[in-house]
Amino acid sequence: MTTQSTSNAAPATGRCPFAGGAGNEFSFFKGGYQQDPAGSLSWARANEPVFHDEETGYWVVTRHEDVKKVFSDSASFSAAITLAPVTPPSQEAGEILGKYAFGPTPVLVDSDQPVHRKIRRLNAPVFMPENIDPLEGFIRDTTNTYIDRFVDRGHADLIADLLWDLPCLIALEFLGVPDEDVDTVRLLATSMTEFLWGQPSPEDELRAADGLGKFWAMGGRIVEKLKELENPPGWIGHTIKLQREYPDLFPDSYLQTNVMGGTMAAHETTTNATANALVTLLRNPEQWDAICRDPSLIPSVVEECLRHSGSVVAWRRKAKTDVEVGGTIIPEGAKVLMVIGSANYDEQVFDAPDDFDPERPNNGEHVAFGHGPHMCLGNHLARLEMRVFLEELTRRLPGMRLSDQEFRYMANTSFRGPEELRVSWDVAPAAARGSADA
Structure with a gap:
């Protein structure tokens, strides 16, 4: 993570033939992107799958095949700016x-x-x-307690x-x-989300x-507390043990950064995804x-929810060299934003993707x-949490329905989830399905 950011203007030779059209009206921070990331970029997938966004200075990649290419090509793209502030x-x-x-690492x-x-x-x-x-027992018990x-x-x-x-x-467990x-x-x-991606x-x-500074200070305090233990628990404890064996690879700044990034990644994305x-x-x-009738369907429902309405809608890279993506040359040093939420609606991969x-x-x-x-190491934990949450909510609140509301989202490039989610249900049958039925 770094607070430095380099702006890369788009050279004329790198622009798509459609540049200057719909892209000039697009914004990651206002308009339809937060409500409907894929829909707001349907014009790009159709006509300008890689375009330069003047507002952020990023080259935006919108199609499934191209997003996968950028993620996979570590020889051409660096992950170094992943946690740098967009603004x-x-x-x-x-x-x-x-x-x-x-001073993150x-x-x-x-x-x-x-x-x-390594x-x-x-x-x-x-x-x-x-x-x-x-962790499943802890997840299920805590869900029912709430x-x-x-x-x-x-x-x-x-x-x-x-x-x-x-x-x-x-996440803390x-x-x-x-x-x-x-x-x-x-x-x-x-x-952290607001400062880095907003x-x-x-x-x-x-x-x-x-708030970000206080988060950093909290990470340092947690690391120092756990380092006092001979056998510190959890993922942070694991990295402390790695530090004892590989001190140059895992300095204290790595541990402190990991507290912040790990906490944010392990809970922010799952909150929003659920x-x-x-x-x-x-x-x-x-x-x-x-x-509600057949909980065995939940794992496949989770996968479609991740495709249809995932919580991480964009991620970042930096071009190490001039590189062609989707028929467009992205210049060396350019900042790249892969819009996952658009790729998951690519009509060339998913039939009727809006369904x-x-x-x-x-x-x-x-x-x-x-x-x-x-690829996210925490994907199994995220899937486990979403499955258990849905199992318990469908078991105990099968009559749950959305209340009338307008969904609001924090304006940022990369994370999407409603600030409120109001629901209602008939109390009598809900109360009959108590946690003791588990």
């Missing part, structure tokens, strides 16, 4: 971060080969199913009442720091920078009713977790 920070914001001695998500290959191999055991699956708090009410905001805390609690304050961690992680106002930028899935299912009540179809034969071809050497 270059002001001097004042930099000074705030300086007060916290903010490349970790799994933003390291390049051959270092990435640290991925060393971290991979923590993410293997045999180490993730034992549902118990509102099941008799007949209505809820599933973000505030369930999904604000639940994935964060699971997985990381090995279950005693951290959930509200504080969640708010600081939100500051376009905040000057006032909001300074507030987000302060919320998006619930919105999609409740907008398609026949599909919701189907999984929500859990029986779609190739829904597993989505790129919700990326592709290639950087």
Whole structure:
């Protein structure tokens, strides 16, 4: 992670023949992108699949095949800017971060080969199913504890009442720091999203920078506490043990950065992915009713939800050399944004992509977790959480329906999930399906 950002203007020779058309009206921070990322870029997939966005300075890649190419081609594209701010920070914001001695180090998500290959191999055991699956009991019990708090009410905001805390609690358990304050961690992680992937106002930028600095300081405190233990738990504990064997590969700054990135990745994306899935299912009540009747359908529903309404809608790279993508030359040094949410609606790969179809034969071809050497290591944990959440909500609240509402989203390039999700149900049958029935 870095607070430096390099602007790359688009040379005339690199522009597509359609440049100057619909792309001039497009924005990642206003308009339809937050509500419907794929729909807002349908013009690009059809006519200008790789275009230069003047507002951000990024080359935008929108088709499935091209997104996979950028993800896979580590010889031509660097991951180094993955956690750099999309909007270059002001001097004042930099000074705030300086007060916290903010000094992150490349970790799994933003390291390049051959270092990435080595640290991925060393971290991979923590993410293997045999180490993730034992969390299922904790996930299920905690889910029911939260549902118990509102099941008799007949209505809820599933973000505030369930999904604000639940994935964060699971993330902290997985990381090995279950005693951290959930509200504080969640708010600081939100500051990270806003600062790194948003376009905040000057006032909001300074507030987000302060939150990011506090997040960094919290990471340092957690690392120091766990380093005092002979056998520290969780993923952070695992990296501390790796540090003892490979001190040059895993300095303290790596551990501290990993607390921030790991916390944010392990809960922010799952909160949003589950919320998006619930919105999609409740907008398609026949599909919701189907999984209420037959929970064995849930794994395939999860895959289609990840394709249809995933939480990570874009990711970033930097071109190491002039490279052709989708018939366009992206120049050396250019910043690249692969829009996953658009790729998952590519009509050349998915028939009738706007339709929500859990029986779609190739829904597993989505790129919700990326592709290639950087494919998300945490995908098994995310799928497990989403499956358990849906199993328990369909079991206990089968009559749940969406309340009238307008969904609001944080304006940013890469993460999408509603700020509120209001639902209601008939109390009597819901209460009859208590957690003791599990």
